[in-house]
Amino acid sequence: MIGLVRAELLKARATRSVWGLAATGVAFAVAWAVVDVLVLMPLSGGSGPADGKIRDAYSMAQQGYLLALILGIVVMAGEYRHKTITWAFLATPRRGAVITAKLVACGVIGLALGVASALLTGIVVAVLLTAAGRPAGAPGIPFVLAGSVLSTALWGVFGAALGALIRNQVAAITVAFLWFFYAEWFLVMLAPAVGRWVPTGVAKSVSGWSRDGMVGFDGQPVPGALLPVWAGGLVFLGYALAAAFAARVVSVRRDVT
Amino acid sequence: MPAITVTDIGKAFGSVRAVEKLSFTAEPGRVTGFLGPNGAGKTTTLRMILGLVRPSAGTALIGGRAYANLPSPLTTVGAVLEAAAFHPGRTARIHLLALCTAAGIPTGRVERVLELVDLAGAADRRAGGFSLGMRQRLALASSLLGDPPVLILDEPANGLDPEGIHWLRVLLRGLSAEGRTVLLSSHLLAEMEQTADDLIIISGGRLVAAGTVDELIGGRGGLEQTYLELLRGTR
Numbered sequence: 001m002i003g004l005v006r007a008e009l010l011k012a013r014a015t016r017s018v019w020g021l022a023a024t025g026v027a028f029a030v031a032w033a034v035v036d037v038l039v040l041m042p043l044s045g046g047s048g049p050a051d052g053k054i055r056d057a058y059s060m061a062q063q064g065y066l067l068a069l070i071l072g073i074v075v076m077a078g079e080y081r082h083k084t085i086t087w088a089f090l091a092t093p094r095r096g097a098v099i100t101a102k103l104v105a106c107g108v109i110g111l112a113l114g115v116a117s118a119l120l121t122g123i124v125v126a127v128l129l130t131a132a133g134r135p136a137g138a139p140g141i142p143f144v145l146a147g148s149v150l151s152t153a154l155w156g157v158f159g160a161a162l163g164a165l166i167r168n169q170v171a172a173i174t175v176a177f178l179w180f181f182y183a184e185w186f187l188v189m190l191a192p193a194v195g196r197w198v199p200t201g202v203a204k205s206v207s208g209w210s211r212d213g214m215v216g217f218d219g220q221p222v223p224g225a226l227l228p229v230w231a232g233g234l235v236f237l238g239y240a241l242a243a244a245f246a247a248r249v250v251s252v253r254r255d256v257t
Numbered sequence: 258m259p260a261i262t263v264t265d266i267g268k269a270f271g272s273v274r275a276v277e278k279l280s281f282t283a284e285p286g287r288v289t290g291f292l293g294p295n296g297a298g299k300t301t302t303l304r305m306i307l308g309l310v311r312p313s314a315g316t317a318l319i320g321g322r323a324y325a326n327l328p329s330p331l332t333t334v335g336a337v338l339e340a341a342a343f344h345p346g347r348t349a350r351i352h353l354l355a356l357c358t359a360a361g362i363p364t365g366r367v368e369r370v371l372e373l374v375d376l377a378g379a380a381d382r383r384a385g386g387f388s389l390g391m392r393q394r395l396a397l398a399s400s401l402l403g404d405p406p407v408l409i410l411d412e413p414a415n416g417l418d419p420e421g422i423h424w425l426r427v428l429l430r431g432l433s434a435e436g437r438t439v440l441l442s443s444h445l446l447a448e449m450e451q452t453a454d455d456l457i458i459i460s461g462g463r464l465v466a467a468g469t470v471d472e473l474i475g476g477r478g479g480l481e482q483t484y485l486e487l488l489r490g491t492r
Binding site: 011017078084087088089094255256257 | 311324331345346354360399
């Protein structure tokens with residue numbers, strides 16, 4: 001299994017689109033952090049607890065999640081798109097092992113993206129806050145950054161599972177886009193209590209996002225919208241594992257023509 | 258050296274019966290040619306032997322084992338599939354290295370097979386820029402990576418120039434002379450007549466004829482005439 005994961009990482013490292021997507025993900029996180037510190041924080045003025053706002057700025061490290069998701073889809077569905085999955089299954093007819101190795105590899109790639117995002121976001125936020133003459137630290141920031149890294153890694157696994165279930169790369173990205181940008185939002189609007197349970201909601205709780213982000217029908221933030229970090233982590237892990245399990249079952253059965 | 262034994266194999270895609278009750282053997286030390294018109298079920302049969310397509314009936318064994326149960330598939334069977342595909346952004350070397358890493362084959366084999374198929378000069382070029390002939394050579398290199406005793410090649414001459422076709426014939430004759438089992442599909446009948454020892458001809462998913470090249474041709478002018486006459490009999 002270690003050999004299979006190494007083979008997947010070797011292929012990913014040698015693929016330019018992987019680097020491009022990862023770099024975009026890191027850039028996204030840093031850009032959001034800059035916007036948060038320079039635009040959103042001054043906008044919200046002096047209201048609210050300062051520590052929470054500082055943590056929120058650091059939690060922008062999780063904003064590369066969308067790219068981690070797309071990366072997972074591209075790495076997995078790309079094998080079907082380019083028909084290279086045939087080589088993988090010829091080398092390892094135990095297809096479940098191939099799929100598992102790819103899921104693990106996408107988790108590792110997501111982890112790397114998350115670490116890079118956390119490092120750069122941490123530095124940028126600290127520098128910007130210090131330059132503005134504001135306190136740059138608050139309790140719990142290491143947990144916020146660690147949570148961002150973990151959630152980004154899980155998004156990578158999630159994307160890979162999605163890519164195995166919907167082998168058409170464009171369709172998989174479209175489905176992900178429609179779900180995460182429209183369906184979830186609509187669902188949460190209709191039933192605000194669901195917000196903490198949907199994938200985006202649990203992922204946000206893992207990354208220590210204290211700003212709620214979910215808005216109900218009345219335009220007011222949903223009270224207590226997010227799960228505690230540990231619970232969010234478990235539910236997100238559950239989603240990723242369920243998607244991964246489904247991906248394995250489906251991939252083992254299908255003919256490769 | 259293991260033989261390939263196909264027994265009463267069948268495959269239905271929905272209501273279409275691509276292959277029906279097909280049985281044949283490809284023996285070690287011989288090149289077995291696999292012939293048939295487009296849509297006859299050749300590729301489906303080869304994919305069933307390789308465990309990529311699940312048979313609806315029957316078995317396909319390599320040395321008595323199904324492909325999925327081979328302990329070390331790439332060092333047992335080398336395969337070139339029709340229109341072999343590569344990631345356009347990855348180099349030939351990365352493709353081969355990844356296969357080695359996944360299959361636990363020493364990475365030193367990469368240089369060997371690249372030289373063997375005369376692709377060493379293009380090893381670090383991305384496969385997206387490869388010609389059909391170069392892709393075919395890379396596919397052959399992939400199949401030889403594990404130095405396997407069994408080779409299953411679907412239209413390996415596709416896209417090769419006359420020199421390449423000659424080189425392939427010499428290579429395959431050499432590999433079978435070493436005692437390996439070579440199962441080869443092709444539409445190039447003149448080439449097949451020179452390369453193969455045994456022939457299996459199928460049409461509409463069923464066996465039309467099987468035997469040595471000499472037996473099948475008999476008193477007829479050549480393989481092309483034999484092939485056309487045999488197939489005319491099935492319509």
